[in-house]
Amino acid sequence: MRTVVVGDLLLDVDVEGEVERLTPYAPVPVLDVVAETKRAGGAGLVATLLARDGHDVALVTALSDDARAADLPPLLGGVALVPGRSPSPTVVKTRIRSREQPIVRIDEGSGTPLPPEVTPEMLAAVAGAELVVVADYGRGLLEQRALRDAIQEAATRVPVVWDPHPKGATPVPGVVVTPNLGEARGFSGLEGSGVPFADEAALRLLADWGCAAVVITMGSRGALLRTSATGLPLVAAAPEVRDADVNGAGDRFASAIAVALGEGLAPKDALQRAVAATAGFLADGGVATLEAAPAVPLPSADRDALAVVERVRAAGGTVVATGGCFDLIHAGHAKTLSAARALGDCLIVLLNSDDSVRRLKGPERPLMPQEDRTDLLSALEVVDGVVVFTEDTPVEAIRRVRPDIWVKGGDYNAEDLPEAAVIKEWGGRAVTVPFFPGRSTTRLAAAIQRVS
Structure with a gap:
């Protein structure tokens, strides 16, 4: 699927350091720089995420000719660059952080832009696209009539997802737009928060812009979809992600819903996939994952659980x-x-797979498939993550998680458990917690059978 990202290319810089003292002449923290990381931002981040996912991506953008612009092409990985010239300076956004805590952001080149160039090659790339993602960051590119006409024509043939910007251009008709709550307030002129406001704003934008659909992202509350003024909106809840760096979340969402639509999914199914993909992106560390080699794919629940473990362990916490x-x-x-x-x-639950349950409990079990059991456990506030294992015992899964404490409920002698021996390999401990008699899955299933 030939995917074209259209939008403004920025340079993101993360400066990491340690703050342990103030300057002698003012109460100003002194940052001892440990590392500096450069990354393609704006439309460049959207294109990089898509390319990292294995898609064939071209980036249609305007590129300055200043020294900062020279940093950008090497940061785009496998993305094909189709640039016009921008007479404005490269926008650079530098985040200064200490121990992952933001201190200040410094923006350069963000003044009023001059109109950028649109070339025949840029228009041809849009015309040949099988999927288009627009990442407008308010630098004037999406205001150019020829490019707008090309995108509007593309929207009659292929899915076009437009991520708007408060200082950007009005989306063309026929596209799927993905503003966040704050942007929706500005675009609609309405005030409010939460789901009722998001629905009202989506209806306003649907009418004002002539969109194919409006998706308003609501952070930890998920996202709301409107495809028409009639019927009910669809809200997809977001899995809980604790202590996440949300930088790039909107870009991940726009790219994920675009790919889902490009693969032929209905908008409601594309919405749910995009919400889950964004939560997984944040759980994995967000934009920081772009600095590492691609990981071996894991089921989403396993990946999220292991990310929780790493965060807790890095903070010196205890993993249970x-x-x-x-x-x-x-x-x-x-x-x-x-x-x-x-x-x-944190508490990680190691869950027997369906095959594992059948071997242990018999061919009539499990009563619920592992996907449902994972969802139910994940919905409990006390559970921070779920890892599914296929063996008869959780020994290998324990080695993957390496908890500090392994807990069994019941009248076990912890020293007789196979888990007790393996957890000692890294200094962990196996413990039991009180057993609550009279509660069992077998008895509950039998009771349900009697009344069914």
Whole structure:
């Protein structure tokens, strides 16, 4: 699928350091620089994310001829650059951080831009696209009539997702727009927050812009989709991601929903995939993942759980894990999980896969597939992550997670458990928590059978 990203190319710089003292002449922190990282920003980040996902990507943009612009092409990886000339300076956004805590952001070149050049090659790239993602960062490129006409024509043939900017151009008709809540307030002229406001703003923008669909992203509350003025909106809830660096979240969302639409998914299904992809991106570390080699693909729940473990461990916290089939979650499970979570700073549940449950419990089990069991556990406030394992025992999964504490509920002698021996390999401990008699999946299933 030939994917074309159209928009403003920026340079993002992260300066990391340590602050341990103030200057002698004013109460100003002194940052001892440890590392500086450069990254393609704006439309460049969208294109880089798509290319990293394995897509054939071209970036249609305007490139300055200053010294900062020379840094950008090498940062684009496998992205084909189709540039016109920009008479304005390259916009540079520098984040100064200490121990991952932002201190200040410094912007350069963000004054009023001059009209950029649009070349025949840029228009041809849009005309040949099978999917278009517009990343407008308010630098004037999307105000150019020839480029707007090309994008509007493309929207009659292929999915076009337009991520608007408060200082940018009005989206052309027929596209899917993806503003966040703050942008929706500015574009619609309405005030409010939360789902009721998002729906009202989506209806306003749908009418004002003639969009194919409006998707308003709501941060930790997920995203709301409107495809028509009639019927009900669809809201996709976002999985909880703690302590995330949200830089680049909007770019990840726009790229993910565009790919889903390009693959033929209905808007409602594309919305849910994009929300999940954005949460996974943030759980993995956000834009920081672009600095590392691509990881071996993992199921999304496993990936999110291991990201939680790394964050807690990096902060010096205690990682707790427990395991089981959790075929029908009952009060005994809830009490055990709560007791386990109280022992540390995160709780990871190691969950038997469907095949593992069948071998342990018989061919009639599990009663619920592992996807549903994972979703139910993940929805519990005391559970920070779920890792599914296929073996008969969780020993290998424990080695992957390396918890500080392994918890079993019941009348076990912890020293007789195979898990107790493996956790000692890195100095961890196996413990038991109180057993709550009378609660079991078998008894609950039998009770349901009697009344069904």
